[in-house]
Amino acid sequence: MQYSEDDTTFRNPMRFLHTSDWHLGKTLCNANLLEDQAHALDQVAAMARETRAEALVVAGDVYDRAVPPKEAVALLDDALDRLVRGLGVPVLLIAGNHDSPERLGFASGFLGAQGLHVAGTLEAAAPVLIGSAAFHLLPYADPVMARHALQDEGIRTHQDALAAQLARARAAHPEGRRFIAVAHAFVAGGEGSDSELGLAVGGTGEVDAALFRDCDYAALGHLHRPQVAGFPQVRYAGSLLKYSASEATHTKALTLVELPERGPAHTESLPLTPRRDLRRLRGHFDDLMRGPQGNPDDYLFLDLLDEGPVLDAMARLRQIYPNILGIQPAPPAAPAQDIVRTAxxxxxxxxxxxxxxxxxxxxxxxxxxxxxxxxxxxxxxxxxxxx
Amino acid sequence: MQYSEDDTTFRNPMRFLHTSDWHLGKTLCNANLLEDQAHALDQVAAMARETRAEALVVAGDVYDRAVPPKEAVALLDDALDRLVRGLGVPVLLIAGNHDSPERLGFASGFLGAQGLHVAGTLEAAAPVLIGSAAFHLLPYADPVMARHALQDEGIRTHQDALAAQLARARAAHPEGRRFIAVAHAFVAGGEGSDSELGLAVGGTGEVDAALFRDCDYAALGHLHRPQVAGFPQVRYAGSLLKYSASEATHTKALTLVELPERGPAHTESLPLTPRRDLRRLRGHFDDLMRGPQGNPDDYLFLDLLDEGPVLDAMARLRQIYPNILGIQPAPPAAPAQDIVRTAxxxxxxxxxxxxxxxxxxxxxxxxxxxxxxxxxxxxxxxxxxxx
Known part of the structure; x- marks a missing residue:
């Protein structure tokens, strides 16, 4: 895909894909999810091709940890190769709180010219111009990192850090383009799950959705459920896969964003079909043993309703459900009435x-x-x- | 530096720099050598500029370990940025036995077009064409890796692996170019030191220098002392710094290689000046305490000639020599005659x-x-x- 920075007539609507929280290399209760991730990335590539997207944005937590396994490195390499070099779709990646800024950002000075835009550390400030949009890549940085990198002693909180990143982005924003922020943050009001690593203890990691109010679109990462955060154009695309039992009911998806010539961005959810679903299953041991409920190959978290312990439950249930990830006694039924809580x-x-x-x-x-x-x-x- | 693959008139002599074994991120007896490495890389950049080299070859062991510290990643990023993007000198890197092929090779599909040619795994087979030379990048691969990657069940030894890599390179070699091999191996006859990680137990890691006989130049890495290996055009450039006490007497250098229009390659050694030298110092405690011998800030390995133990020797000597890395009793004088050894x-x-x-x-x-x-x-x- 070729574009010119001097081109002032853009193809409208401008169309790009938003995803985040790939967590490549993650294991879940000892299950290696690499094949599941490869399966999902195949769909990402297919969506990029079919939607004729002009860019793909990955809003952080590309890897599951600072030093991902080498197989995850190879998987990302392959996926980026297919997307950018194969399909000609520029990819924009930022580091999330799980990523190592330095490692993810290695050689990023070279990659931009090839259509692969990686923001690891806070150093790169120039927006990426594609079609009618200027993408401002705001990688995750805790307040201490941001204070140092932006040389701003006033930065004390995540809110401060992101506000400073956005102020710098606004100063660099070229006239006549749509302002797209790509950030990795816990925007207040967003609904969490069990797999986001806390940005900070005690809620101070939260940032105000109003920070993004003026954006034409904010492509957020961190929360794993696709959702808006405060304003219709401030969105979490959600993670690539279900990464915890608490995400069992999520529908994972990519967000297709369309920017018309004028007016607000339109979004559309493009659901991903997992290689194996992840479900919670609730029942008595004997009932569960009677035959599979749903696809027995799914990743399963079982809630056993039996009163007492069941001998060798995991081994016996795995004969029917080979990919059980966890078994626990069923939580008690919800109380009949809400309990009033005061101080x-x-x-x-x-x-x-x-x-x-x-x-x-x-x-x-x-x-x-x-x-x-x-x-x-x-x-x-x-x-x-x-x- | 621009070049065209179709250009058939080359600038003669073609001139490039050969270095290896940077071991970025290495610590030596708890001393972090990152500043020393940055200091040496400044000189590498200066040499690249001053010699007007058309390429810089790094023949493996770029990092000291598969997962280098993030500061080493940042240092390499910075050095490559200055060399390739700043000075326009293409850099050719191969993985050595200390490097992770997958990690070092990440995004290499993108980087080549920017003048940064990285061969991590054995996959890339096309030579890099610069001036009159075709550089064949032969990353380190143990026999098992090579057997798998080259799909050749006959590969049993390092010799087999490198022979197969070279055969593939010859098949891909374009007519009319000089054949330059870049490899990381223990070529028989080379002189080792204490800091090369053994390629294999029992000497089977060695390969025959004759493998490279037909090369116009073989840019080797692995051995830390600059040296020829069997043939004048088969050379180790040596490591960036002295990385063990056994290297104290080495002169570290880059090799400047000139390929005239016809005839053998000429080489010239360009010595590196370390931020701190690494020396062995031998003497009695009292003599050493009397005052510094040589630059007291050097990295020092001390051989104490005193008969008995010296109380608190390290702490007291460090008042004069702050960067002592090790102290040991002096080895006994060589025996007057060789001891005959039989079974x-x-x-x-x-x-x-x-x-x-x-x-x-x-x-x-x-x-x-x-x-x-x-x-x-x-x-x-x-x-x-x-x-």
Whole structure:
């Protein structure tokens, strides 16, 4: 795909694909997902070809860890080769919090000219111009990294860091292009799952969706469920695969973004079909053993409803479901009514314990248990416990 | 530097630089050599500029290990950027036995067009054409890797592997160009040091220099001392720095290779000046403490001539020589005559022990010691030891 920076008449609508959180090289409960990832990347390449996208954006967490296994390196190499050199679709990658900025960014100075735009560290500031869009690549950087790289002592939080990155991007934005931000962040209001590595303890890693309000489109990564974040044009594309039990109900997809000549971006979700689905399955051992429920080759997390332990449950169930990743006793049924929570210190100890009991046992206390609690608690609270 | 594959009139002599064994990211006795390496790479860039070289060849062991520290990745990135993008000098890199083929070779499909030619795995077969030369990049591959990659079940040894690589290179060699092989191997007859990681146990890693006999030039890596290997045009350029005590007497250098229009290649050694030299220093503790011998900031391995142990020698000597890497008792003076060695089992026990004593103590046994040995050995050999 050829384009010229001097070209002022763009093909409209401009169309690109947004994806993120490939986590190449990830293992899940000892299952190596490389073949699943290769299968999904085949679909990514097919979508790039069929949609005639002018670019593919990968919004961080390309790899699952700073030093990915060499097989994951080879898989990415192959995928990028097919997309960029084979199909002529420029690819834009940023580092997420799982990636090593230096390793992912190696040789990026050479790659841009070949249509492969990689932002590892914060150094590269020039936007990538494709069609009517200027893509601003804002790789993940924690506040300390950003403070150093941007030489801004005022950066204390993730919010500060991203605000500074965006300010720099705005200063470099060329007139007449759509402003596309590509970032990896936990935008407040987004819905998490169990597989995002926390950006920071205590919620300070969150950033405000309003940061992206002026963008024509914000291509976000970090959260694994496809979703909007505060504004219709501020979007998470979601991860390539289901990467935890909590993602069992997600529909993984790529987001196709269309920028018309004027007006807001349109988006369309292009679902991915996994090589193997990942499901939660709930039932009694004997029922599950009676025959497969759904595709038995899926990756499964089983919730066993049996009261007591089941002897050798994993080995026996794996004869039917070979790709069980985990088995656990079923969580208790949801309580019949929502438990009112107030600041815990204001609660009566009896009510507090009642709540704890309900959460733990999945049912209310009976009269005998309540009496026992009062007897024990009474002694404790009156200081008689020492005897 | 621009060149065209169709250009049939070459600038003569064609001139390129040969180096190898950068081992970026190496630490030596806990000393981090990154600054020393950066200092040396500055000189490499200066030489590339001053010699107006048309290419720079790095014959393997670019990094010190398969997963180099991220600072080493950044250092290589910076060096390549300056050489290729800054000076316009194409760089040709192959993986050595210390490098990860997959990691070093990432995105190599993209990089060649930018003048950065990286051969990690054995896949790439096309030579790199620069001026009058065709550079055949033959990355290190052990026999198992080569057998698999070249689909040749006959490959059993390093010799087989390299022969197969060279045969493939010859088949791809374009008419009218000089044949330049770039390889990483232990060519028989080469002189080793303590820092080359053995290619194989028992010497089977060696390959015959005659493999390269027909090359116009063979740019070799693996051995750390600059040297020819069997034929004048088959050369090790040597490592970037002194990487072990056994290299203390080496002069590290780049090799400037000139290919005239006809006839053999000319070579010239361009010495590198280290940020800190690495030296062995031999003396009595008191003498060494009297004042620095040579530049006290050099990396030093000290051989202490004192008979007994010296209290807290390292800490006290480091007050004068801050960069001591190791201290050891001086090895004994060479024995006055070579000790005749035959198969050990054929030796008389007394002669065997005499040899052992000589090796260990650095002198022959005196009569008293010899008598003591005979008394003890006699009892042992006659089975009286049990008493």
């Amino acid at each position: 815990d210190r204001d609660l009566d100890p009896a009510l507090l314990f009642e709540t704890f009991f309900q959460d733990t046992a999945g049912r209310g206390m009976d009269d005998e248990e309540r009496a026992l609690f009062h007897a024990v608690a009474g002694r404790l609270l009156s200081g008689e416990a020492a005897e | 050990d089992r054929d030796l008389d026990p007394a002669l065997l022990f005499e040899t052992f004593f000589q090796d260990t103590a650095g002198r022959g046994m005196d009569d008293e010691e010899r008598a003591l040995f005979h008394a003890v050995a006699g009892r042992l050999l006659s089975g009286e030891a049990a008493e």
